[in-house]
Amino acid sequence: MKEFLEKFSHKLIEQAPQLAYVITESQNKRYPSMQLLEKELYPFRISLVELYAESLVMEESERIDKLKKWGEQAGAEFAKYQTISLDMMLREVPNYRNIIGTVLKHEALAADLSAAEMYDVISLLDSTVNDVTYFFSVPFVRYEKEVLKLSQTLITELSVPLVSINEGTAILPLIGTVDHDRALILHERVLHNASKLQLEYLIIDLSGLQNTDTFVAQQLFNLFDALCLLGINPIVSGISPAIAQTMVNLGLSFGRIRSFSTLKQALDHIGR
Template identity: 45%
Template sequence: MSVSVTLQVSERILDQKEQIAMQITKAQNKKYSIELKDKTEQLFPLRVELVSIYAKALALEEVEAEKSIEAWGLETGRLCARLETTLDSMLGEVPHYRTYIGEVLKEVAMEQELSLQEFYDLISKLDHTMNLVVYYFSVPFVEYQTNLLEQSRNEILELSAPVVPIMEGVAVLPLIGTIDTYRAKMIMEESLKQSVHLRLNYFVLDLSGVPIVDTFVIQQIFQIIEALRLVGVEARVSGIKPEIALSVVKLDINFNKVKTYSTLKQALADLVIHC
């Protein structure tokens, strides 16, 4: 296929980039009215830019085209993620680009009387370019959303381990909800950090709000107690229910040096007396 044909195709697409972008916008707003319609102002110029990317890529060497698509994808993938679009709706645009840009390719092919092989080569290059666009757009999009999800998870976990100072040298950590491996790690880190920051002597772990206290939870609590002991803080445990006591006995974990209470009220009353 001659260079003049690819240049002509590229120029024709560039001449129609805004019309193509508008057609795609209308199609997408109809299909994803809830997700995308209110983002038309932000997405339309991005679609114009992408049409230009396709047009220029058809006239570039493969390596050079891929570099430009990679740079575009890194920026645009993150931007679309920040706009709170969905990957499903964004990838849903791909067939529209193929349809409308394909129409331009067909027009030029008919005008230039391209052979079947030449037209096939042109379509194949468009398909290859689209595959690159999908890849280089999706990677940063997913990375941004994954990082955001991880950040949100950490913020939620930090809120789920609230260390509450009660009096000088004394704080309580009221645990509520299920404790898994990730949360246990967060509780450990937060307990140690706040114990040092608040210069604690006593730290009360209250299990009253934990619905299931199995062997895993007990082992994690014991590790937290041991870690606190190493930084000079005496840990006490409240909210000990009969089933918890039975689990501790079955595990043969040595809680002899740890003061335990059935309620938080009892633990605080004892600390008031001895502090």
Template identity: 45%
Template sequence: MTNKQSVFEEFSDLIRERSTELAQEVTEKQNKKYPEMLSISNDMLTMREELVKLFAESFVLDKDERRRKFKAWGRKAGGQCATLNTSLEEMLNEFPEYRTIIGELLMVKAKEYELSIEEFYEMLNILETDISDVTCYFSLPFVDYQADQLRNSKAALFELSVPVIPISDKVAVLPLVGDIDTSRAKLMLEKALEKSSELKVNYFILDLSGVPIIDTYVAQIIFQLIDSLELIGVKAKVTGMTPDIVQTVVNLGIDFQKIQTYSSLKQAINVIYSTET
């Protein structure tokens, strides 16, 4: 066994023995910079100790094995930290701390054993490569998790953009507000049919008073919606067509004559109740 190998092993043992202490040092620094992390200190301390031990082990592993282990830790820890509501900025600002505290120990050991510049550089390069790898592998699942959360939030918000509201046992209303794009138009069709069947209503009112404009595609979806509702025994009515929508309908040559339209939601409801009594 060469002297260099012996030094690398001793340094690995030193870092491993002090893993709890070093992890605690990083934790204290992070808590000072980010007080909001105090509530998850115990969870973070465990992960940090695992990482310090991994840094220690890397000094006696070959490059491929080191990368494999850091990849596994990064993917696991990245997802866990995301669920703990840490920010990526906080975590990326943490990794240089390991470079500092382990690098200082490395310098002491290099002086103690009078390592050559080449040997010291080799150890330093291992640490720098490890820091780079763990930063990369940690970031990927963290970003993926955050992206999934954002997609889920957008999907939930999108669902709320098509609210079917039962106003009695027989009547449900879909009040639309804002522009209607292709995706929202399709969702409108799906939700109207789904909720009408679920609520077992006799009448479905599509209120367009909050919609600035419609195009040919949206008009076709409205026709399709009304036809589909009729097939399940629900009578559909359209209310709140603004002058701008009426003008667009006329200009596009869209025929709304077969659809029961009313100037306001109140008028449609009054007609329904007068018919029922």
């Protein structure tokens, strides 16, 4: 068996350029956008066929280490290409399995392998293909999660804009829902920017706020207290009947914080 695997490995390495070409043609037909990266993908496919070939004659521990190292590097590299998705790359897996399997069939018949020996070789090839898929996918998914997290952070930061309307006054319109992550960014950005702008008044408009519960109310009161410690007067506007009723049901009161039903009323109060 060892002699056959070594011979088969050499055969795959010799045919790597042709096999990679067949895979490239298949993928270009399925995903025309991949043609734009053919110069990068074709050498990658050659090296992957060679990797399969070399892995077949390695001990399991050595094979796993090599595939893991390859997957970390290749997955991280290709994840950065905006025109390539993980789905596209995973669609290549059956191509390698089928094409290498075809070569294996001819070589096994020529070597007159038994059914048991053929089963062992196919199992080894399947295991290698599965490991390649896994180790390639891990950094790819990790990169996409990092990009998604960054996008969510940017969106959340944009959802707490501080709008300056004159030298000493700004408006903070709260739109949508306030969760734990947004509350943290709300406190950090608002306090930093309000202090930087040297505000006297900050109008916090709640007319676009969708959720009002104990958590949201507590976050608002914490923000009010922090603003007061900075010498900034918080003013609340956009108090709808639903928000007012919720506050009453929760037994909460804005206390010394001035509140108004509309933004215009809050601005008129500051003007007076």
